Every structure is written in C-alpha cells, then in structure tokens.
Amino acid sequence: MNPGHETLQDEAEAIVDDAERPPATLQVCRYLTRSRTLRSVIGEFDIGIPVDDLKRHAIEALRRNEFMAYTVSLPDHFDSDELCFVPQDGWCDILSVRTNGWRRHHGDHRRSLNEILSDLAAAVACAKLRILSVEELEVERRRGAVLLERELDDAAGLAKARETIDAVLRDDGLPKAVRATYVLCISEAASNMLLHGGGGGRLSLRRLDDRLRTVVTDRGPGLNFVNWMEPPAADGQASMGYGLKIILDSLDAVGLHTGESGTTLLLDQLTT
Amino acid sequence: MLQTTTTPGPAPTVHLSGELDLDCADSLRGAVFAAARGAQAVVVDFGDVQFIDSSGTGIFVRLCLDLRSQGVPVTARRLPPQVRGVFDMLRVRELVGDEVFAGA
Numbered sequence: 001m002n003p004g005h006e007t008l009q010d011e012a013e014a015i016v017d018d019a020e021r022p023p024a025t026l027q028v029c030r031y032l033t034r035s036r037t038l039r040s041v042i043g044e045f046d047i048g049i050p051v052d053d054l055k056r057h058a059i060e061a062l063r064r065n066e067f068m069a070y071t072v073s074l075p076d077h078f079d080s081d082e083l084c085f086v087p088q089d090g091w092c093d094i095l096s097v098r099t100n101g102w103r104r105h106h107g108d109h110r111r112s113l114n115e116i117l118s119d120l121a122a123a124v125a126c127a128k129l130r131i132l133s134v135e136e137l138e139v140e141r142r143r144g145a146v147l148l149e150r151e152l153d154d155a156a157g158l159a160k161a162r163e164t165i166d167a168v169l170r171d172d173g174l175p176k177a178v179r180a181t182y183v184l185c186i187s188e189a190a191s192n193m194l195l196h197g198g199g200g201g202r203l204s205l206r207r208l209d210d211r212l213r214t215v216v217t218d219r220g221p222g223l224n225f226v227n228w229m230e231p232p233a234a235d236g237q238a239s240m241g242y243g244l245k246i247i248l249d250s251l252d253a254v255g256l257h258t259g260e261s262g263t264t265l266l267l268d269q270l271t272t
Numbered sequence: 273m274l275q276t277t278t279t280p281g282p283a284p285t286v287h288l289s290g291e292l293d294l295d296c297a298d299s300l301r302g303a304v305f306a307a308a309r310g311a312q313a314v315v316v317d318f319g320d321v322q323f324i325d326s327s328g329t330g331i332f333v334r335l336c337l338d339l340r341s342q343g344v345p346v347t348a349r350r351l352p353p354q355v356r357g358v359f360d361m362l363r364v365r366e367l368v369g370d371e372v373f374a375g376a
C-alpha cells in the first residue's frame with residue numbers, strides 16, 4: 001500500500017484519481033527583454049498565474065542575475081509544484097514543473113518525478129542544459145560537419161551503434177576515457193528514444209569547431225514525463241529515470257527541445 | 273550482446289560477459305532466475321562486463337529486489353571500473369543495500 005494512503009478506501013480512491021489525473025508536465029516559456037513579451041518554448045504555458053506577475057519576476061531575476069525558484073500550491077491539494085526563473089543573456093527562461101499529484105509508487109525503485117524535473121530545472125539554472133525553441137533547434141541541429149548518421153529502431157541495434165560511434169570518435173582523436181563516457185551518454189539518449197520516443201529515431205554525430213555534437217531525434221509525442229510514474233514493467237525494461245541524470249552529470253552542454261512532433265537532445269562534448 | 277554462464281552449487285554464480293543495456297533484459301533475467309531456482313543465494317559476476325548503462329543497471333536492481341522478496345539474496349562480485357562508476361553515479365547501493373556488494 002502506498003504509505004500516503006491510510007485505508008484501503010483511500011488506496012482505491014487514489015487509483016481512481018490516477019486514471020483521471022492529467023499527466024505531470026514541464027512547461028517552459030521565455031520572457032524576451034527586448035520586446036518585453038512572453039512566448040511558449042515547451043508546451044502551452046498556462047499555469048494560472050497572471051502574465052504581469054510572471055514578467056515582474058522574470059525582470060527581477062534578470063536584474064539580480066540570479067536563479068529564482070518558487071513553490072506553487074494548488075487550491076485543492078498540497079502537492080508542491082515548482083516555478084523557476086532562470087536569467088539568460090537577453091531573456092529569462094521560466095520553467096513550470098507540475099506534478100499534478102503524481103507520486104512514486106510504493107516499492108518503485110525508480111527516481112521520483114520531482115527528482116527528475118528538479119534536476120532538469122537545476123541544469124537549466126547552471127547553464128548546462130539549454131531549452132531550445134523550434135527556431136534555435138533548426139539552427140543548432142545543422143551546425144558542423146556530419147561524421148555519422150544512422151537510424152535506430154530497436155534495442156538490438158544499440159551495441160552496433162555504440163561500436164560504430166566509438167570508432168568515429170577514436171578517429172577524431174577523442175581520448176579513451178572521455179570516449180567511454182560520451183558513448184555511454186549517447187547510449188542513454190538512444191535508449192530513452194526507444195523507450196519513450198515512439199520506438200525509434202535518428203542519431204547524427206557532428207564535428208563543430210570546439211566540440212563534438214550528437215543530435216538524437218525521436219518520433220514520439222514529446223515529453224510528458226508521466227511514463228516514468230507507471231509501475232515497473234514485468235520484464236524489467238522500464239526506465240529508471242536515470243538516463244537523463246547520467247547525461248546531465250557527465251556532459252559539458254546539453255540542448256533539449258520537446259513538442260508534439262517529438263523530442264530532440266543535443267549532446268555536446270567539448271574538445272578544446 | 274550479453275553472454276551468461278552459470279557455475280552450479282548451493283549459491284550458484286552467474287558469470288556475465290559483454291554488454292548490459294536495454295537489449296539484455298531477457299537473457300539476464302532468464303539466467304539469474306534459472307540459477308536462483310532452489311538456490312540459497314545467487315552470485316552475479318560482472319568481471320567480464322565491458323559496458324553497462326542505466327537500463328542494464330535497472331534490470332540488475334529489479335533482479336536483486338525481486339529475488340530478495342522470494343528469499344534468495346543476490347550478491348555482486350568483480351565489478352570492473354566502468355560498472356562501478358555507473359553504479360556509483362546511480363547510487364545503486366542505496367537502492368539494493370550494501371549487503372549486495374559485500375563480496376565485491
């Protein structure tokens with residue numbers, strides 16, 4: 001029984017609630033300093049807070065040049081959602097993390113949704129993770145010279161993909177230890193693509209002046225994060241929610257775009 | 273590709289060789305559960321594992337928790353640096369307990 005539920009009736013009501021509960025979400029919008037406007041970057045940004053209040057906090061974060069985070073409690077329950085303001089050069093990213101009451105199932109060893117989304121917000125705050133708009137993605141995904149491109153549609157192809165990528169990285173001169181970590185990160189992104197991204201997608205390894213970049217593009221419906229909260233699959237293949245942690249802990253720079261036409265990750269390994 | 277071989281006994285050892293990723297779930301679970309049938313404990317030998325990621329780690333964690341609930345403790349031994357590094361990053365000890373690594 002979930003420790004948060006005191007009686008069987010509570011547990012039963014919670015299960016009914018789960019069926020009706022909207023998915024947990026990460027929404028991102030951007031306050032643009034020059035035009036003094038807000039625009040949605042991930043999802044339709046509507047969190048029930050007046051636009052003028054959002055702008056005021058964004059301006060304050062930019063003035064202080066500090067990351068600002070708030071806990072937001074909804075009227076009917078005490079689930080604490082998060083609202084983060086991250087000042088950038090010329091704009092302020094506003095991240096809304098909404099759990100919608102989803103909690104880790106009892107006995108589930110995977111990371112909680114709050115942990116995953118907080119990691120994302122923290123990575124944006126320390127400039128390791130960059131949330132990309134559609135326009136930025138179109139520019140960034142085409143930078144540099146293509147070293148390798150391949151489709152990946154099932155897990156059986158992962159080992160061969162790693163071997164091929166490792167050979168290209170070795171030819172590029174990347175040291176063995178760095179190569180091992182970078183290949184691990186690419187494999188994590190590819191596994192997430194297979195698990196959550198519509199079952200497949202495309203890897204593109206590129207050489208830029210100062211870095212290697214791997215663009216991992218899936219064909220899924222975009223991140224809604226709720227699949228992390230399902231009970232573990234019987235075959236043990238459910239994601240632990242740790243792939244993104246490995247990526248963010250290991251790489252110098254990561255880009256993320258997610259929308260209805262899929263999710264794209266840019267994995268950058270600096271080489272200078 | 274993951275290869276498994278089992279040394280029988282009251283506490284059989286499942287030797288892993290190759291790569292533990294999303295693709296290895298069936299062979300890893302199949303080998304360890306077969307070894308656990310009627311056993312007092314199971315040892316998983318990682319000595320010849322060349323690669324592991326969070327999916328492979330997740331499968332191992334599930335195995336440990338599932339078999340423990342059936343009264344069959346699992347221990348891990350001969351962890352190569354690359355396996356140890358991923359386990360440390362993912363705090364696997366906190367998930368399965370120090371006793372799993374008592375012989376590592």
